[in-house]
Amino acid sequence: MRWSTTLVLPFLPLTVLAGKFNDPALRSRHARHAIQARTNSTKFAIADYYQGESFLNEWDFFTDADPTNGNVNYQSQAQAVQKGLAFVQADGTTVLKVDNFTNVAVGGNRDSVRISSQKTYNGGLFIADFWSMPHGCSVWPAYWSVGPNWPSQGEIDVLEGVHEQPTNQYTLHTSEGCELGNSFNTKSVLSTIISDNCASSGSDNRGCAFSDPSTESYGHGFNILAGGVFAHLWDSTGIYIWRFTRAAIPADITAQNPDPSTWGTPAASFPASNCDIASHFSEHSLVLDTTICGDFAGPTYAASGCAGTCAQAVANSTNFDFAKWEINYIAVYNPTN
Numbered sequence: 001m002r003w004s005t006t007l008v009l010p011f012l013p014l015t016v017l018a019g020k021f022n023d024p025a026l027r028s029r030h031a032r033h034a035i036q037a038r039t040n041s042t043k044f045a046i047a048d049y050y051q052g053e054s055f056l057n058e059w060d061f062f063t064d065a066d067p068t069n070g071n072v073n074y075q076s077q078a079q080a081v082q083k084g085l086a087f088v089q090a091d092g093t094t095v096l097k098v099d100n101f102t103n104v105a106v107g108g109n110r111d112s113v114r115i116s117s118q119k120t121y122n123g124g125l126f127i128a129d130f131w132s133m134p135h136g137c138s139v140w141p142a143y144w145s146v147g148p149n150w151p152s153q154g155e156i157d158v159l160e161g162v163h164e165q166p167t168n169q170y171t172l173h174t175s176e177g178c179e180l181g182n183s184f185n186t187k188s189v190l191s192t193i194i195s196d197n198c199a200s201s202g203s204d205n206r207g208c209a210f211s212d213p214s215t216e217s218y219g220h221g222f223n224i225l226a227g228g229v230f231a232h233l234w235d236s237t238g239i240y241i242w243r244f245t246r247a248a249i250p251a252d253i254t255a256q257n258p259d260p261s262t263w264g265t266p267a268a269s270f271p272a273s274n275c276d277i278a279s280h281f282s283e284h285s286l287v288l289d290t291t292i293c294g295d296f297a298g299p300t301y302a303a304s305g306c307a308g309t310c311a312q313a314v315a316n317s318t319n320f321d322f323a324k325w326e327i328n329y330i331a332v333y334n335p336t337n
Helices: 027-041 077-082 219-223 310-315
Strands: 043-049 059-061 072-074 085-090 093-097 110-112 114-115 124-132 139-146 153-161 170-174 192-196 206-211 228-235 236-245 270-271 285-292 324-335
Touching: 027 110, 027 139, 059 236, 077 085, 093 285, 124 139, 124 219, 170 219, 285 310, 285 324
Parallel strands: 072 110
Antiparallel strands: 043 324, 059 114, 085 093, 093 324, 114 285, 124 228, 124 324, 139 153, 139 285, 153 170, 170 206, 192 206, 228 236, 236 270
16 A cells, blocks of 8 residues: 555556456465365354454544555545445445535645554454455545555555556565565466566555456456455565355355365465565554545556546546445454464
8 A cells, every 4th residue: 555656657457368367277276285284173253353343433533644646535434424425334335435516626636535443463364355355547546554664664555446447456664674585486376477576665665566367356357246355464474365266165154163274265465475464464453534636546547548637637536436345354463372
């Protein structure tokens, strides 16, 4: 989620046909056995389960200026609830959205929501079930976690993109000394490497990143399938991320008895072989936000296929009709053995 104001990233193209993500032929036997060996004897128990009002009462609403220079006014809990930007639906789904009904000047700021968990974490298994996620011209949503002393205590971007980008991006940001390395096995993941150096600084904040090949992973393509689940495991051996469409969510996740050893090849993998996980990641808060333009969506706007400029997009309220999170739950599990 943290980007340099001088960095201009290319709009990510669709490199592989939709559906390839779940093709069993792509699943590396070596990678599958490695994951099974690591998690074979590990069982997990729920530590925290965020659902419904939990996101309003157990997460903090960020109200400072956007650190990524977006065209947003982040709202307090009281403001967000009063304006209809944060609420719980009758079915228990939590909605966090961007204002799509107020006139805003070209280049002005639009009301939005950013929340972070009050609890912090030093590892675990994190499972997020989203019914829908934000997308649209100028829109930059992210589900991520971050430590208090960026980038020294690390950042994990599980779900992130801009505009009508077709696929998701998975990224780590760290201090010096963390990378994927030349020995990284590309067959151990289902996504494509974008960059391999996790270290982030004022001149280069790309981090180490993967692009998911499937249009089911982000935006409209994700939402028309009623969303799905993103799960990531953070332990001493590395950080591993899986993605499942609604129809393909493993039964063990639904039963709240998750077993990552049965989930196959992850979408993204950041092994500890070239990164001491414990020294680069600690005290993370979970974060959900939607910003507009800013350090990522601003520089990539011209190549996005969206009309006009990013400043003009801010003024068009219809750009934000789909700029909302609909969250079923986020569960945090700890290993029990």
